[in-house]
Every structure is written in C-alpha cells, then in structure tokens.
Amino acid sequence: MDMAASTKLQAPSIPQPNDPDNSSEYAEGDNTTPPKSENKHSIGWSLSRWKWEIMGMALSFSSFAASITLLAVYHGRRVDSWNAPFTLNTFISILAQTARTSLAFGVGSCLGQAKWNVFSTRSGNLALFEAFDEASKGPWGSLSLLYRLRSWSLVIVGASVITSLLGYEPFIQASITQYGKLDKEPTSSVPRPSISQARRLDIGSLSFDTVYFNRRDTAPYLVYVQGADLGLLTSVYEGLSVSNMTVALPHSTCPTGNCTYGSFASLGICSSCVDVTSYIVADRQQTIPGETVYTLPWKLDSNFSLSTSSLIKNLGSCIFTSQVEKTISFNNTLNSTTFAVFGFLQPASNHTFYQTNTSTLENVVPKATECGLYYCTNVYSSTILEGTLNETLVASMSNRDMSSYEPYDPTVAAPHTLYQQFDYPRSDLQLFIPEKEAKQLGLTDDHTLRFNISQATIQSISYLLGRDISEEPSFIPDSTGSVLVQSIGASKDLNAKFRAIAESMTIYLRGHDYEGSAHYGVSQRWVLHYRIRWEFLLPPLSLTLAGCFFVMYTIWETQSLGLMAWKQSTLATLAHGLDAWTRARMREAYLNNTEDKSAKDISVKAERFRGGIELCEAPSSDASEAAPYRDSRVV
Structure with a gap:
C-alpha cells in the first residue's frame, strides 16, 4: 500500500504569475516596444x-x-x-x-x-x-x-x-457525355449514294412514213408503228396487286446503310378520279317495262351506258379512251398532260338491294366515275435509315409549257392533244416547276426544274394501253373482257387502285435511265459525338x-x-x-x-x-x- 502511494505520479506545481521564480518571465509589460x-x-x-x-x-x-x-x-x-x-x-x-x-x-x-x-x-x-x-x-x-x-x-x-x-x-x-447522330461521310471514302430520278422520258419507238391523204396536203403525216415497252406494261399489272401497293420502291444505292437525298423532283405518272354521276342521262325504255338505260355522255362513237337489267345482275361497265377531249372532266386539252381516261358505271348498291327493290329501280341511278392518268412532276424527300428507304411525296404538279410539244414544221397547225392516230413529228413535251414554288419546296438552283417527255414515250404509252384495252365498253365482271379492266373495275376504291398503278408506273419510269439521270445524295454514318x-x-x-x-x-x-x-x-x-x-x-x-x-x-x-x-x-x-x-x- 505504501509502495503504491510512493509510486503515484504527482501533478506538477503550476507556476503562478506572481511567483518570484517566474518574475523574470513576466517582467515585461504589454507597453514594451516590440x-x-x-x-x-x-x-x-x-x-x-x-x-x-x-x-x-x-x-x-x-x-x-x-x-x-x-x-x-x-x-x-x-x-x-x-x-x-x-x-x-x-x-x-x-x-x-x-x-x-x-x-x-x-x-x-x-x-x-x-x-x-x-x-x-x-x-x-x-x-x-x-x-x-x-x-x-x-x-x-x-x-x-x-x-x-x-x-x-x-x-x-x-x-x-x-x-x-x-x-x-x-x-x-x-x-462529359456522348450522343450519336448521322454524320456526312466523305465522298472519297465511299461511292456516292444515288436514287432513281427521271429528267427525260424516252421509251418505246416510232417509225416514220410519208403519207399524203389528198393533194391539198402540204406536209407529210407521221404514221406510227409503235414498239411498246413491255416493262411499262408489267409495272401496270404490278400496280394492280395489293401487295405491291405497299412494297414498290424506287431503285437506290447507299453504301453505308444511312443516306439522305434531300428534296428533288422527278417525272412521274399521277392519277385523279372524279365523280360524274350528276352527268348521267336516264332513258326509260318504253318497249321494256321497268327498264332504264343510263348513259354517260362521252363523245365517242361507242355508246357508254348501263341498263337496269345489268344492275340487277350486279354488272358494271367500263370504257377506256386516249381521246381525253371527248370525256367530261378531262376535256381541257389546252394545258392538259392527261393521256388516258377510264369511265366506270357501277351499281350504286349491292346485288341483294337490286333484287329486292325491282319496283323502284327506276329511281336508283348507278354511280359514274372518271379516272385519268397524266404526266406530272413529283417532288420527293428521301432518306435511307438503317438500310430502309423512306420516301415522302412532298408535292405534285403538272405545269405544261405551252410552247413545247409543237410540230417541227412551223406551217402545220396541230391540236394540243397528246395522242392522235396520225400526227406530225413534234418536239418534246416539257413540264416545269415555277421558281417560286421550287424555293418553297427547298429545290435549289442546282436542281432540275424542267423535264422532257419525248413524242415516242407519249405515243408508246397510249398505244400500250389501247392495245390491251379496247375502246369499246365492257361489262364488269366479265371473263371475256380485259384482265386490266376487270381487275380495276372489281376494286371498291378506284382512287386507291389508280394511285397504285400510277406509282408503279412512276417507279419504272424513274429507273428506266438510272445510270444517266440518277439523283445523288450524301452518305452518312452513325457517329458518337462529345456533348459537354x-x-x-x-x-x-x-x-x-x-x-x-x-x-x-x-x-x-x-x-x-x-x-x-x-x-x-x-x-x-x-x-x-x-x-x-x-x-x-x-x-x-x-x-x-x-x-x-x-x-x-x-x-x-x-x-x-x-x-x-x-x-x-x-x-x-x-x-x-x-x-x-x-x-x-x-x-
């Protein structure tokens, strides 16, 4: 116990400010000069x-x-x-x-x-x-x-x-973050991407012969021996297929799988359907009780009509002509580019209706429609993204240059209609896009704004359709009639059917001279970029x-x-x-x-x-x- 006490640490003594031993340490006051x-x-x-x-x-x-x-x-x-x-x-x-x-x-x-x-x-x-x-x-x-x-x-x-x-x-x-976007690929590293474009249509062939029909003729007529383009005929039938209405795409190349072609114009075929039911003339037959003949007043040699008995049988009627001046809605030939018109007379209701309402059929008028095909210029905006082509039709117009498609012989006064059985040698038909509209559509100065269609093309297309479709009325459906007419007439939506035909023909025409008139675009690659x-x-x-x-x-x-x-x-x-x-x-x-x-x-x-x-x-x-x-x- 005593040892423990003796070894216990002792706290040191705390020096006091007044301690004599420390007086020297605290001698100096605060007033001392530093x-x-x-x-x-x-x-x-x-x-x-x-x-x-x-x-x-x-x-x-x-x-x-x-x-x-x-x-x-x-x-x-x-x-x-x-x-x-x-x-x-x-x-x-x-x-x-x-x-x-x-x-x-x-x-x-x-x-x-x-x-x-x-x-x-x-x-x-x-x-x-x-x-x-x-x-x-x-x-x-x-x-x-x-x-x-x-x-x-x-x-x-x-x-x-x-x-x-x-x-x-x-x-x-x-x-520091990153984002991806499509960048322009240098043209030196990859081939230039291209997409089909038609600047001038020149298909089919013509042969010329000099024929004087009477001694008063001062210039020779041109006699046509047309060579039809079977590829174009194929495109017409492809347009009739419902599946092809959604998958038909123009020819294009894109080495990187991502390309943009911007806005560009191309010649094409457009369609338009007009309801002309109000022009039907009804003729009640006196010799046949209850029978009425409905006629569409086209100025053709053939009578385009449909009777009540045909309506009861659920039959329709179709007629085709290249003489657009003899139709109702497409007869303005002064600045027209229409080259074919189809007329349709169809039952206004289903087969059962006509069979159960025979007593009042004279009051039921059939439905009449005119559908025309015409040359036009289409403005497209096209891109290829991940190998898939996306093409949007931005605008469509058919502005005909009135000084074009004129006979080479200035002494000849020829009509402005596109198709004539006997005609004179003519210059190209020219369509154009006005400069104001071109600017609004994003078409720059280096874009083509004028497009030509040769006389051989115009005559060959009209000849092609006329060869397959007689300008005589035919019933729909009718197994003995034209396959083209029967397929079109069976459609419940004539507008969609003709639009599909026009698009299919356009795709073919755009790719006909692909190497010579392709529109070139820009290759792109998906590239990562820095974003701060x-x-x-x-x-x-x-x-x-x-x-x-x-x-x-x-x-x-x-x-x-x-x-x-x-x-x-x-x-x-x-x-x-x-x-x-x-x-x-x-x-x-x-x-x-x-x-x-x-x-x-x-x-x-x-x-x-x-x-x-x-x-x-x-x-x-x-x-x-x-x-x-x-x-x-x-x-």
Whole structure:
C-alpha cells in the first residue's frame, strides 16, 4: 500500500504569475516596444513566404482553365477525332486532379495560418485552435471547424472549399457525355449514294412514213408503228396487286446503310378520279317495262351506258379512251398532260338491294366515275435509315409549257392533244416547276426544274394501253373482257387502285435511265459525338474562385496584422504556442485524463511576447467578447 502511494505520479506545481521564480518571465509589460522583428515586413518579403501557395493557386486556376478550353474545343466533335493514346476523360481527369490538389494545398495552408490570424485578434478556447489545425489537413477537420464556428467568418469560406473538394473531380467528369447522330461521310471514302430520278422520258419507238391523204396536203403525216415497252406494261399489272401497293420502291444505292437525298423532283405518272354521276342521262325504255338505260355522255362513237337489267345482275361497265377531249372532266386539252381516261358505271348498291327493290329501280341511278392518268412532276424527300428507304411525296404538279410539244414544221397547225392516230413529228413535251414554288419546296438552283417527255414515250404509252384495252365498253365482271379492266373495275376504291398503278408506273419510269439521270445524295454514318453539360462545371468553378479569394484574403490579413506566415508549421506552434501557465494546466489535464474538457474551458489569445507572440490565457473580459468562438454545444 505504501509502495503504491510512493509510486503515484504527482501533478506538477503550476507556476503562478506572481511567483518570484517566474518574475523574470513576466517582467515585461504589454507597453514594451516590440522588437524590430515584430514590425510589419515588406510586401515582397511576405509574398515570398507565400510563394508555394500562390503558385498552387496559379496551377489550380490554369489547370481548370485548360479543362474548360479543352472541353469547349471538343464540344460537339466526333469521339473518333480524339487521337491521343488515352481518352479525353482521362486527360480531363488528370487536369481536374491537378486543379483540385493544388487548390486543396493552398486553401489548407491558409486555414493553418487562419488560426494565428483569428487568435491574434480575439480569444477562443484551445479546442477551437486545434480545430483550425485539423481543418488544414482535410475535409473531416474542416467539417469539425464549421461545426465549432458559431459566428460568421471568412474562415467558413476556406473550410467549405476543403469540404466540397470531394466533389470537384466527379462534377468535371460528369460534364462529359456522348450522343450519336448521322454524320456526312466523305465522298472519297465511299461511292456516292444515288436514287432513281427521271429528267427525260424516252421509251418505246416510232417509225416514220410519208403519207399524203389528198393533194391539198402540204406536209407529210407521221404514221406510227409503235414498239411498246413491255416493262411499262408489267409495272401496270404490278400496280394492280395489293401487295405491291405497299412494297414498290424506287431503285437506290447507299453504301453505308444511312443516306439522305434531300428534296428533288422527278417525272412521274399521277392519277385523279372524279365523280360524274350528276352527268348521267336516264332513258326509260318504253318497249321494256321497268327498264332504264343510263348513259354517260362521252363523245365517242361507242355508246357508254348501263341498263337496269345489268344492275340487277350486279354488272358494271367500263370504257377506256386516249381521246381525253371527248370525256367530261378531262376535256381541257389546252394545258392538259392527261393521256388516258377510264369511265366506270357501277351499281350504286349491292346485288341483294337490286333484287329486292325491282319496283323502284327506276329511281336508283348507278354511280359514274372518271379516272385519268397524266404526266406530272413529283417532288420527293428521301432518306435511307438503317438500310430502309423512306420516301415522302412532298408535292405534285403538272405545269405544261405551252410552247413545247409543237410540230417541227412551223406551217402545220396541230391540236394540243397528246395522242392522235396520225400526227406530225413534234418536239418534246416539257413540264416545269415555277421558281417560286421550287424555293418553297427547298429545290435549289442546282436542281432540275424542267423535264422532257419525248413524242415516242407519249405515243408508246397510249398505244400500250389501247392495245390491251379496247375502246369499246365492257361489262364488269366479265371473263371475256380485259384482265386490266376487270381487275380495276372489281376494286371498291378506284382512287386507291389508280394511285397504285400510277406509282408503279412512276417507279419504272424513274429507273428506266438510272445510270444517266440518277439523283445523288450524301452518305452518312452513325457517329458518337462529345456533348459537354456546362452546368456541371459551375460547382468546380465556384470552388476554384472561392479558394483563390480565400488565399488572397488570408495573405492580405496576415500582412495587415503584421504576422509572419507560419501556416501549418509545427515548429511555429512549438515556438509560439502556450505560455508556461496554460501549458502547465494542460499537462495536469492530461495526467487527469480531462484534456478535452480543459481545452474547451481554457480560452486563450495570441499576445506579443519577447520578439514574437504567445498563446496566453485570456482574461474573463476577453473571453466574454470572444463568446462566438466558444463551443458551448460540446462543453
């Protein structure tokens, strides 16, 4: 028991301010003139003590500026345009890490200096002094300092910067994203993509012969021996197939599988159907009770009519002619490009209706329709995406140049109709697109706006249809009639059927001279591009500016207070640390394991002493003035 008592550590005696043994240590008063070393140093000398921090801020700012510049240069550019051995993200990461590390060094060093600046102007407990020192070491210490600072101080800026630097590099990295889009492929690397276009139609053949029908003829007639284009006839029958109505596409090439052809115009065949039921003439037969003959007044030699008895049998009637001037809706031949017209007389209702209403059939008029095929210019917008052609018909027009398709012999006065059994040699029929409409449709100056159709084409197409379809009325359905007429007449939607025929013929005509008149487009490839989300760079920019401001402010404050830049120096803390009285109290607290409580209770202030400063216990008045720096929450 006595041995234990004898070996028990004894607390050191605490020197008192009035102790004679320490009188020499406290002999000098506050009014003593500071030594020369305590005077304010020159700005140049002070800045030399901050050279590494200034260089760190310059390196941080320049690294961040280099990142911004590099990102701005590559914003929107192709990913494959970066040719370095490492990725753009890696290079940006290096710059961001350099900027963050340099910024952390400068701000952390200034937080270490801030403890001397703060405690030289006001008092605070030792726990706060230690919090300043820990804050200069990293985010956790900065968070602790922010917790202990109860009043506003610019130290908060530095501590907040150190804490927020954890997200500095991730935000810069998050600003770099990628997106894909179709880019133009250089024509030198791949063949030019093309799509069929008809600028001039010249199919079929004509042979000429001189025939004088009477002595008054002053010019020879042209006798036709037409050679029909069987490919065109095939396209007509393909248009009758419902399946081909949706899959018929023009010929095109696209080496990359993604191409754009823009807007372009091409010759084609168009269709139009008109309801002419109101023109039907009804003739009640006196010799046959209940029988009425319905006639469509075409000016043909053949009578185009349908009787009540045919309606009861659910029969219709169809007629074809190339003499469009003898029809009802297509008889304007002055500027017409129509080359074929079909007339239809069809039952207005189903077969059962006519059989059950025979007593009132004279009041039921059949439905009459005229459908014409004519030459036109179509404006298309075409693209190929992933190997699939998408073509949109933007506009269609049939503007005929009235000075075209004229006889070569100026003395001959020939009609403007396109088809005549005997005709004179003529110039090409020309269609055009007005310049105003061309601009509205996006057709530039290098696009063709005038299109030609040869006389051989006009006569051959009319001959082709007339050879397969007689200009005599035929019943529908009728197994002995033309297959073409029977197929068309059986359709419930004549508009759709003729539109399909016209589109099929157009596709054939566009591809007839593919090599000579193809329209060329632009090849594209799906390429990844850089996209910079600039909003993600705002936090790093704010931290960089705030850090630079805090460093500049700390340098200025240190110079204004006449202090040396001790920063985080351990030697400075040893040389200018606690006075003997406070040091003895803390030693006793460590022996009693109450150092944390004592650090919160003891309030100190940096006082000038013997050529420097020293942390001395602050009087109660100073402690009360420094209340914002006391941490009552943890005491």
